[in-house]
Amino acid sequence: MTKQTKTKDYFSALSSDLPASIVVFLVALPLCLGVALASNAPLFSGIIAGVCGGVVVGIFSKSHLSVSGPAAGLTAIVASAITSLASFEAFLVVVVLSGMIQILLGFFKAGIIGDYVPNSVIKGMLAAIGLILILNQFPHLLGDSASLEIDENTPNPDKGNIFVNFFKAFGNINAAAVIIGGICLAFYFLWEGWVADKKGFIKLFPTPLIIVFIGVGLNALFGTLQIVTPLSDDHLVRIPVASSSSEFWSFFTTPDWSFITHKDVWVLAVTIALVASLESLLSIEAVDDLDPYQRVTPTNRELKAQGIGNVVSGLLGGIPVTSVIVRSSANVLAGAKTKMSTIYHGIFLLLSVAFIPTILNLIPKAALAAILIYTGYKLAKPSLFKAFYKKGMDVFLPFVITIVAILVTDLLKGVIIGIIVGLFFAFRSNFRKAVFVVNDDKRYLFRLRKDVSFLNKAIIKHKLEEVPENAIVIIDARRADYIDRDVVETIEDFILHAHLKNIKVELHTSAFVDHGFSYKILANNNEDGHLRRNYEEVIEAVIQSGNYKRYN
Incomplete structure (x- = not known):
């Protein structure tokens, strides 16, 4: 495909990619902040990672629909690394080195690893993330801000895990959040059902964007009519606001290269490179499976793109990036057609924190929770479980065990358990x-x-x-x-x-x-x-x- 043909395709897909990028931007914004906070890193470092994941990785990757950014699957490693190094600037050296290692892995053709993960495990991973989204966002829908918006199961020792937060949320209900979240979620299901078979102009309005307007409007209405106490502080999106351009550029941080000779820095760089690469490969495999056009991403090229993204993110003061399934799923479900959607979303992240942070800080988390809960439902629909059950126990059990393992541990451990179970059933089937x-x-x-x-x-x-x-x-x-x-x-x-x-x-x-x-x-x-x-x-x-x- 020539460069001219690609440009033509990108232009013809603009009507699909631009609305989808807005959806991904709205989903990615709180996730970038939440992952940074859970990683004990500066909040703005999450935004930098989101921009690099969208723009830098988007440019170099050949994935059509994958979206990259800071991932909660790395939060435990990142938080521990920052604590052990006692310096965020030292940790940025780790991020840069891990990116270089990923680039080398791409040249050594390590991307083939993702091809050996059973389809039942990949589908189980998607369904588990869908369930985690629902559990993780329900507290925000009810108005309890005890947990962060993260896209995998990463318990915070200070706030409890997603199961604890889910049940505790029913004892901390906020009336305004319940009304906003309930109306937004109900509207989402009704609207999507109504426009599913519609064509034309109505399709140009992305449902999540409508949800955001409804959420902001309802909260403003509560403040005007004093029906219920409007949402504020932790119940709204929080983005750092710069009073001047110099203050904005001060949010960016550079690595402290004096730490490059430290043994711990290299050990952490190798660890993050391997974990981030595996998560990206699994996510790419899952996104390609969701792609309605069934396009295949060159995995070795993806490792190089992820590596370049991490190098740039580390140089600018951002935390590590990987291909992330929640934002990628939102991108697919929003109707994106090319990789320009992920690039646009990265640009929107940068422009939003630079020019309209005050406006974005009006968005209720309950409205965003409704968007993510609907996305979770699409990933873990009951029909998916029924379909795998009909395929037989050799497929159904690895699928279910992967889901349970991810729910009770984390994404990486759960997938490894799922792969082991899948291999067991493969050997068992071959043996029999x-x-x-x-x-x-x-x-x-x-x-x-x-x-x-x-x-x-x-x-x-x-x-x-x-x-x-x-x-x-x-x-x-x-x-x-x-x-x-x-x-x-x-x-x-x-x-x-x-x-x-x-x-x-x-x-x-x-x-x-x-x-x-x-x-x-x-x-x-x-x-x-x-x-x-x-x-x-x-x-x-x-x-x-x-x-x-x-x-x-």
């Missing part, structure tokens, strides 16, 4: 399907399929030992792609001693040659006349028999 044993009367069929590993040796040996005297054993390996040498030796040993029990063994000779079976064994098998009957007819007769036992 690799060996197929049936018998009727004294005719036994051993069919070896796919990859027969040493793990299958025990069941094969046990079933061969159960074969009674005077039986006929048919061993079919035509469908096996690989047979482990231990299994080959087990079968060969059985064939060599089968005559002691007057057991006749029939092999499909050509199928065993490629798997390392002894030519002597195969030759003896033929010489003994064990292939006198039609091989296919015998197998079919065994399988079609109505009174056989099956082991697999």
